[in-house]
Amino acid sequence: MVSPRPARRLALACAVAAALAAEPARAGSAVAPLRPSEVTSVHAAYETGDCALCHVRNDPKNPGKPSGPVNELCFGCHDEVRDLLKREVVHWAAADACTNCHNPHGSKQPKLLVDETVALCTSCHSDVGEHVASARVKHGAVTTGAKCANCHNPHGSSVEKLLVAYPFDLCLGCHSKEGMRSADGRSLANMKEWLAQNPDWHAPIKAKDCSACHRPHGSANFRLLVATYPEKFYAPYATETYRLCFGCHNERAFRAPETTTLTNFRNGAKNLHFVHVNKEDRGRTCRACHEVHASKQSHHIREGVPYGPKGWILRLNYVKTARGGSCAKTCHETRSYDNQTVVAHPAK
């Protein structure tokens, strides 16, 4: 692909004739050459003016139909796409005809696309288009750079949903630097660095599945979360405000005052998750004790909690034991728990 030059007029005329003569690869495909004034990139093969490179005749007035199956013609030069179309996940539009998405003559879009990337993709994937347009919280990856192709390979892939790689590898491609901000101006962590410093990773991260919690096309929830989660440190407990966590974790582990099976965070049978979370006013949200991405301590227990306007970090002083653990002098006096033998605490 190179920039347009006046010398290609003959070639343009040739392709106009070809487009008129040849049957379209697919109904609705837009492969006719554009007017030179509209074109910002031209296919190198077209620019040679040698119609017979792709058509049955080298006659600008009547080049005839393509000289072979469209995709095979393209693969003659674009061999890497042939390889991609052999992967486990193949985009039917690409396997059907390259001309479903590319104009083989020239285009006003990068990559000879027949339309702007998001518009082109969502012309078929309309559900995604509607989701992107209506999302309250936007994801910059959808609208910047290569847009959809930042994360998807529109030809073929080894990962489902035509993802270039597993979500974790894709997300860290961007979320690995300081100073990133969300669309609403919030500061975003350097996730790569955070994960490198904190070895106890949340299970979806271990599974390279950021999409377990974040919706990359946009969301109604803050931080692109797939479901509800309280935005503030304290929140009254209600199952529906923790839909995010309860997608994987069992809500019964938080609403049963006593259990011997649903959680090991208990003193005897007293469910300490229930004690912390299940309050009508200042219920502790998960973040009060857990780092949602990764921590240095097991069970994703955070080292401390920010306190006051200057964000002092008050340490939790969590200590894990074989059957329980303890926290000391942050939110409360030292408290120990043992999930088999009840630890007695003095009455308040």
Next chain:
Amino acid sequence: MHALLASILALGALAPGRTPAFANLAVGDPLRDRDLAAAAGGKAPLLGDARASVFVIFRTASENSLAALRELSFVERDYAGKGVRFVAVVSDADDLEEAKALLRSSGAKMPLLVDRADALYGELGVRMHPVVGVVDARRRLAAYEHFRKVGFRRIVRGRIQVALGEVSAAEMEKVLAPAESRTGDALAPARRQVALGRMELARGDAKKAEESARRGLALAPAHAPAHVLLGKALARQGRCPEARAAFEEALRIVPADPEAGEGLRGCSGKQDR
């Protein structure tokens, strides 16, 4: 790109060492078989006699559970009649009729078992669900996989294959970390110019082929096929001293390049027309 790849590899090296597992049962640990109440009536074993047993613990009113069961229905079909047993397990705290309906709507055919009073749940230490356990013929937990939105079916299938000895752990690593699917490597633009030039040369237009070769070399000066194409295009124009230089450069980069060698021999002793 290299920096990105390196950082990802570095993160991989830092990833936690403990294999994901149930809270009370690690991968490799033996798992006792036991009879559970069957939703269809009577009792049925959790594991049974099979080359591999796959159990999925799910919940009702859970999108992830429905998605996981749908994915597993495909794996179940793949292994139909091949000695792999699939069962679905739900707590008796869940609505049994709802659980049956969920399983039915997923397309999975596996029997539904009921975990009374969360006994299995508590023994294993289930913390994430839906979750799959794969147990090998020796009744050891061969794999633990909680649901993931991307790659679940393929990874569970791979875990079963490993449990059956059909694929190696190294092959499984390729499933867990497949090669990135980028269109085109750094050399792709140069390769395209060479391919175009070859077509032009085949059509007898050596001048255009030369131009394509030079565009290719501008993109990748050490791309031997572009030097070969340039040599051929120049030779076709009768410019043998220049062609020889191009072939020699190709041979300097790829000493055994047969096309460059042949081109050089063809130009040997010839002068410009």
